[in-house]
Amino acid sequence: MEATREAAPMAASASSSSPLHIVMFPWLAFGHMIPFLELAKRLARRGLAVTFVSTPRNVARLGAIPPALSAHLRVVPIDLPAVDGLPEGAESTADVPPEKVGLLKKAFDGLAAPFAGFVAEACAAGDGEATTTAAGFSRKPDWIILDFAQNWVWPIAEEHKGLIAEAMAARGIGVEVARNDDGLFHRDDVAAAVRRVMVEEEGKVLARKAKELSDIVGDREQQEMYLDELVGYLQLYK
Template sequence: MAASRHTELAKAAATPSLHVVVFPWLAFGHMIPFLELSKRLAMRGHAVTFVSTPRNAARLGAIPPALSAHVRVVTLHLPAVDGLPEGAESTADVPPEMVGLLKKAFDGLATPFAGLVADACSTGAGEAAATAAAAVRFSRKPDWIILDFAQNWIWPIAEEHKIPCAVFLIVTAAMISFIGTKEVNLAHPRTTTEDYMVPPPWIPFPSTLAYRGHEAEWIANIFRPNASGVSDADRFWDLQRPCCRLIVYRSCPEAEPRLFPLLTELFARPAVPAGLLMPADGGHITYSDESFAPAIQWLDEQPERSVIYVALGSEAPVTADHVRELAHGLELSGVRFLWALRPPSGGAHHAGALLPDGFESRVAARGLGLVCTDWVPQVRVLAHGAVGAFLTHCGWGSTVESFRFGHPLVMLPFVVDQSLIAQAMTARGIGVEVARNYDDGSFHRDAVAAAVRRVMVEEESREYTRKAKQLQEVLMDKVQQELYLDELVGYLHRYK
């Protein structure tokens, strides 16, 4: 950014406070960074109304007392939808095949959200707040609505009340570049799986922006209607309305070079980096210290950087076969591991029941590893001195957490932007992917063992660690990361 532009935005960040309504899609990988963005805005003196459903709000935990006067959480009750389990309020509550139904229920929030906005735009409206000052902050008309990719029904509400909107995207800039606009997709239609296995023609420089085999099948599905009756791509493409002034990314040019100018040009509105938004506490659902105490004790007993932490997220479409091959591979590698094992999607079985017979007793007898089937505080584990690498599905949130500690990666991507992230991290030399069959997504235990050993014990492991530490130094520049947020506030003032 030019110096004059930089100064202009920094000055704008210091102007009077805003009232911002923040409304994420019902997935914890979305809600956590949206809540972190809300906290960062509140720390700068702005009022934030954070909207979600009752169960999700409870699971996200309380707003820190220091910010409670600036952030209020408003809950809207999710309507019942045939086929959606009772009490399901997030993607963590349903298998992948039911996410379309969850989107259908989410669409049912249009009317109550319209009522919330109308009340906020009325004189003296808004929920009662803790203090008179807080009441003033929240009773006034919102200056902005910051929404997710999914709420294509918000645009008429925003237009009626003349409220500008910003879309906040928690996936990578790389994935949005790959998706492109509706116009470029009409000009360059992708009609076969193979069309998604090459970089799109609107990427003007050499890139790894392409999917492989089974991954391409998944990405193709976002362009097709799901059980909600609307495709994810069509939901997203609706943002090209006059009231959508900005597209904000949980990313930055240091993490994803060359993409921000391209996205600004493609979507004809500023592509604004919010930085990586690393929560101080990892931003996860609250957990019991007692339940994790044995794992911390085990880690405390291990040599420095001798353990690989293994976690494939809470919502990756991991099958029973994946669990078994991964278990055998970790055992074959001979490398110490701590495995945060979640049940496969659908949750029909307790996660531990899917492990090979005798696996836990064998690895325990060798002092080789520990399997945790309760919630694991991921940032706390990654920060531990015994951890030397991270075997991950390459969800963007988990990858960002790995940047914080400079860990090299063993990568096993599944869906969304995970493949693009894995390819980008491989190109940057900070880890290796587990070799797999890209026709069906399967992988073999020998490939797991080989990848783990390459990153943890073989000669090349030093180079992976060195490059991961270099990337950590660049991306964990706190001054630069906070400056991105100041500049975002500057954009909010300039474009409202």
């Protein structure tokens, strides 16, 4: 049983004729949960069984699953454990000031055991007789798609902290702000990065490449093709 930042296969269930069962568990920030849920809906529309895991308050704020998708997409809430100093009811980065995100992460890490219990229960159910309550949910999870913050699932190397910025810089659509040895930014370095993008000649090249990328991201037909390719990958390597 494996899990990675993007997606990793789990042991295939006995019933190969049922749809793939995908489990998703994003970091507790709406900038993560909303895209994950949108991906879950797209996969559900393609007939896959998708279990979306989050905390009760976030589940409520994300809204109800469209009835047309309810047979293929379910939401499983897991209670966030209490942590000293974390405001009551805080279940996302939108609920806490920046200096308390570390406490939210500590609470998030406390979900390791209940999430492991959920996965174990799902696998045990998949070993038994198949039910017809919902297409694919009687099947063991074939894949778990996780986010960057679950170091209790798959240790993330220290050098990956700047992964997104590094990727943007490598593609020529952004610059990475210099960090101190402890990973923090200095305001002068932030100002220098902004100057490179907004004032210097380099910024024109970055803007052109960013426009090219936005055209790709905004191409709905191409994005649907990518999703079809993703489904094919998940089915091939389950």
